[in-house]
Amino acid sequence: MGRAMRLSIDVRLDYGISGDADVLLQIEAAAMADQKIESESLTIWSDSPIRAVRGEDGIGQRCWSRGHGRFTAEYKSIVAVSRERVQLELYPATPPRMLDGELTPYLMPSRYCPSDRFEGFVGREFGGLEGGPLAAALTEWVYQSLEYRCGSSSGETTALDTFASRSGVCRDYSHLLVSLARAGGIPARCVSAYAPGVDPPDFHAVAELWLAGDWRLIDATKMATCSDIARVCVGRDATDIAFMTVFGQAYLWEQRVTVTPLD
Template identity: 60%
Template sequence: MRLAIDVHLDYAFPEPADVLLQVEAAALPDQRMDSESLVIHSDHPIRAVTGEDGIGQRCWAHAEQRLVADYHAIVSVERRSIDLKALGATPVRELPPEVIRYLLPSRYCESDRFEHFVRRQFTGLSGGALGAALVDWVRGALEYSSAATERGGGALTTFAERRGVCRDYAHLLVALARAAEIPARCVAVYAPGVQPADFHAVAELWLAGEWHLVDATGMSDASDMVRVAVGRDATDIAFMTIFGTAQLFAQSVTVRRL
């Protein structure tokens, strides 16, 4: 699968501010960068830093009055969809050290508050069968609603309101998986067919010794996602973190199959 990615960001800043951008597709064994260009219109130097878990990179920029960024890439995705139900469980005591933190609660994934629910709702399941059941439950329980972006909140809020956007689906799935002793992390991706077209958030579950991409919204498939960043929750994978205030002028994300 080859995908063309085009991103345009245009923000105004009433006062100078530092900005951390995370929009570049990550170069990984299952996604090859055929071409790539990031242009940030700024009078100040840009500094790149490595992303979480060594995946992708972030860029520091300093904005005065206006910040415009354009990103273009063509990526070949070499990844097949996997049937989660066929994957076995990994005892937590055998997890690699770098994976352990994805078992623990984080700001927007309050997994410790879901342990009782998971034990009662998914009795008798383990490993990939449990992971698949969690994905199905989140997809069936939630209603996709852009109005949910106005109130923010984490997995607990989404669980109570039963609605959200892609970030909320990912937070809830990750929280439930961690409560079920399946390491899980949030992932920023580009994917075709996402509605509305935008930066997209999904989850990755650690099963059978590997990370596996899953989209609880059902809008994208592991075979046509391009990873940008990974992390504990939305805090780590935000496409833009502004250390100050900003006003949106224009923003567009387009992902096309070639």
């Protein structure tokens, strides 16, 4: 394992809330074996108490708050990322019947990742491949086939829509890769993350595929590598990994995400 990549993360969310609404935030980098939190602070301007709960699969945490009128949150941290390089082609396949039970949801279709609709395509285009070689081929296909274009999708866009339009943003790349991997019998999940070099600077979405007994981080946009990605949370699709969910009506004043390498 190489030298750690240290990232400085600076986030500001400034929204207006119509009336009163509960707000669920997922913006704190997760403390994990391959990413250490050196320092961090989360400040939320709210008259109500803040409540933290565990994130999906026990990764990271979600933070509940209450919004009324102006709702502002600021998060700052320094994260040291240290993980091995992903070498997809070298990872053997694991038959679905041999997987542990907690991986089963990541083989199934979900709201934005209708993987069952891609089984025919994966069988025709990538027949004979499995495991890591299949994951590598799917990742390259998504990268080559899609055009990264801001504004080309919305919060309702599914992987099937992205497959048809051949365009999208990081969220759409993640959804499509996850859908194709599941269709090929590889457990896959979406990951909300921070990474330097994301253009435009924002929260980033990548994928994790279960290969050779572990989750392997993959950015199908190729804007980031596994060695400079700091996970925030994981889940089946965007439903689980949204950085902010408002149980009511909200409108944007300002949103800023800055990720800077320190080494």
